[in-house]
Amino acid sequence: MEMVAASKMRRAQQATVASRAYSEKAREVLAFVSDQPGSGRVLHPLLEERRAVKNIAVILIAGDRGLCGSYNANIYRAAMHFMREENLPTKLITIGRRTRDFAVRRSMNLIGEFTGFSERPAFTQIGPIARIVIEEFTSGKVDEVYIAYTDFVNVITQRPTIRRILPVRPEKRADAAEKSRAVYLYEPDPETLLASILPRFTEIQIYQAVLESVASEHSARMVAMRNASDNAHELIDSLTLEANKARQTAITKEMLDIAGGAEALRQAMARA
Numbered sequence: 001m002e003m004v005a006a007s008k009m010r011r012a013q014q015a016t017v018a019s020r021a022y023s024e025k026a027r028e029v030l031a032f033v034s035d036q037p038g039s040g041r042v043l044h045p046l047l048e049e050r051r052a053v054k055n056i057a058v059i060l061i062a063g064d065r066g067l068c069g070s071y072n073a074n075i076y077r078a079a080m081h082f083m084r085e086e087n088l089p090t091k092l093i094t095i096g097r098r099t100r101d102f103a104v105r106r107s108m109n110l111i112g113e114f115t116g117f118s119e120r121p122a123f124t125q126i127g128p129i130a131r132i133v134i135e136e137f138t139s140g141k142v143d144e145v146y147i148a149y150t151d152f153v154n155v156i157t158q159r160p161t162i163r164r165i166l167p168v169r170p171e172k173r174a175d176a177a178e179k180s181r182a183v184y185l186y187e188p189d190p191e192t193l194l195a196s197i198l199p200r201f202t203e204i205q206i207y208q209a210v211l212e213s214v215a216s217e218h219s220a221r222m223v224a225m226r227n228a229s230d231n232a233h234e235l236i237d238s239l240t241l242e243a244n245k246a247r248q249t250a251i252t253k254e255m256l257d258i259a260g261g262a263e264a265l266r267q268a269m270a271r272a
Helices: 001-032 071-085 097-105 127-137 190-271
Strands: 054-060 092-095 109-115 144-152 158-166
Touching: 001 144, 001 190, 054 071, 054 097, 054 127, 054 190, 071 097, 071 144, 071 158, 092 097, 092 127, 097 109, 109 127, 127 144, 127 158, 127 190, 144 190, 158 190
Parallel strands: 054 092, 054 144, 092 109
Antiparallel strands: 144 158
């Protein structure tokens, strides 16, 4: 299981690292298009900040299977802590069979559940998830949408992460500060561009979080199986030592019994 998890982890890690550059560039493009100088209006509904947040939605990503150490438990704990702090009515969308079972056991408000992402997640699988959250947000049923996933740092370190994806908050990098002051001419207009870019950007954010979670899951499973193998070897060594001690004790006892019997027989023959 460790070798299988290592093979899947390498494949998932390559996909995760390869998509990060695209995701980062999409953020830059979105920041430039959405921040138009002199424009005081909201250019797209997915950019609209609600004054009063009354309801939220959380996309919770974990695994389809167990045997991955504390990977599932860590993101569950982080998500529950976040929802307790927000203290708002929360709708939940789960990705992962274990995540769905977690939500059902706690009678949470589950509005969508998706499984089968742990092997090779495809971008086409993200469409239904994005449509649900976009519909919930644009219709006013929820005022913010968050995604809870495990960020892949390296093979040893995976970090539970929760961040907002709706309304979209374009992130401006320090090196883009000067560029953002420039005025760009778009063809077509910014509203039309954002109408096409923002739904796709939402899908990209969800897809990137799924890739990060899958790489984290396989890394956690590989480490867990390695630890299980090491613990099994230690247990075997310990039990082998105990068995040898018990066998030596039994042999010593038998030798003492034989020696005692021989001594008793010698003394009996001497008296005779």
